[in-house]
Amino acid sequence: MSLNLPATAVFVALFLFVTWVGFIAARWRKADLNLLHEWGLGGRRFGTVVTWFLLGGDLYTAYTFIAVPALVFGAGAVGFFAVPYTIMIYPVLYLVFPRLWTIAHERGHVTAADYVRERFDSRYLALAVALTGIVATMPYIALQLVGMEVVIGALGFPAGGFVGHLPLIIAFVILAAFTYTSGLRAPALIAVVKDMLIFVTIFAAIVIIPAKLGGYGAIFASVPPEKLTLEPPSGASLGSYSAYITLALGSALALFLYPHSMTGILSASSGKVIRRNAAALSAYSFVLGLIALLGFMAIAAGVDKNPAHAAGFARYGANFAVPALLLDMFPSWFVGVAFAAIAIGALVPAAIMSIACANLFTRNLYKEFLRPHCTDAEEARMAKIVSLVVKVGSVLFIVAIPHSYAIHFQLLGGIWIIQLLPPILLGLFTQRFNAHALLLGWAGGTAIGTYMAATRGFTSSVYPFEIFGLTIPGYAALYSVFVNFLIAAALTPVLDRLTRPRGRA
């Protein structure tokens, strides 16, 4: 593969533009960036439109744009679970998070662990929340790099060795620099550019590609019929049906527990902004559904049979399907636009994730356990440094370790992060749970979820649960958080009696 010059030129130009945007963001709604809530939450001043762009860029990441159609391309209908998943997240967002926002705003909480710390008066439960958040987010950042690497590879940069990783390293140095100086303002402003590019690309794709392939009817007709629908269950198993819907539900419940989603939500200027976005963010879900269909378009176009793409598929597997499709269907300069959209789509969530990890580390580890009396400026400086460390860590992850590990860890991350559901979600609606019981529930749920994934060799998160001779394959995260909840509920009365001699008023 030789370097695609027009595409690369457009790609680099757009990348330089967002770099400039990232740095000037520091002066946007100017405030003292030596305060953690200014640097790490944009001063909690983002209105409906900015929050829409920010959360859109945050939740619908570059990796999603690559991996969801890749799954549809490879496995067919099951990849479409992303659609019910994104349908179910918005009722959850509407019901739960304005409440959390109000408490966090009143009490000055910057992270979910801050809130848990105060709600249950337990620094160790808060520590568990913070550590889970950081550990689950790290592989997620690494996956953004995978998304970026695929498009850089598709531009025709030489792959392999230090030179092969160089464009990625340069991109991340730039990302680290503007995150350090501008904080959350940088990804918020860049998200606006990114989403424009994504929307342009997708609308072009859903009009031009079907026109070239003979319409949607022809596209679906060329897909093998067994890929078009889920395989109906047979015998004593609920088969793909229960797997499909538990994957969607479990992912929906887990999404807003991720630190980066929390950061996006807490940076909104009011609960109203969050409620409006529970409706408006569906626009991205629709786009994601269309992007998923690119997987079928790639099948119809026969991209994997094109010898020009053989090297790409050998190197990146099904993840190469969308870049290959775009290369085949669009003029070079527009390929540059589309690839830039994906790469910038990696920068936005990566920046927010590293900021979220930095907030967690600084607030709930550094300040809580190491330097309780540190000044506000010290706190903000620490967070900025941690955001750099997190990024270096994820680059090393991608450069040094096979990609499959990042994917396995991310799969485990989903199982781990959902264990925060009882402390964060239930804490908002009831006072009844005991902090120690929640901590034990968290430990139990994490252990069982990890065990379930281990029995599948960490390659699948669908666990075949058996009861009364019926097999119910389902998302391990959902099963394990149920165990977590049962432990917390069962132990609460016992531990209340042991640990609270004063009794409850």
Added chain:
Amino acid sequence: MAEKIKRRGIARYWPRFLLVIPFLLVVWVPFYNRIEPKLGGVPFFYWYQLSAILVGAAVALTVYWLELRVSRTTERAAPDLDSSGTPGDIL
């Protein structure tokens, strides 16, 4: 007493029960795991779920509107926070 508070809660938050609609639309997989009827060549499985996204958005919007105009939940929940008048609130 507790009974009364609970009922007031339901009176205030009733529009939120509508949010169960998007869940109901997608929870029963056998209902939409089929090819026919097609829409413009697109199998039912795909166009149904894509339409469910639009219904979900419409429901969230309706609940927001109902709470704002009819039961006035949002204002009562946070009277001073939403009208803080911070510069840049509109965007």
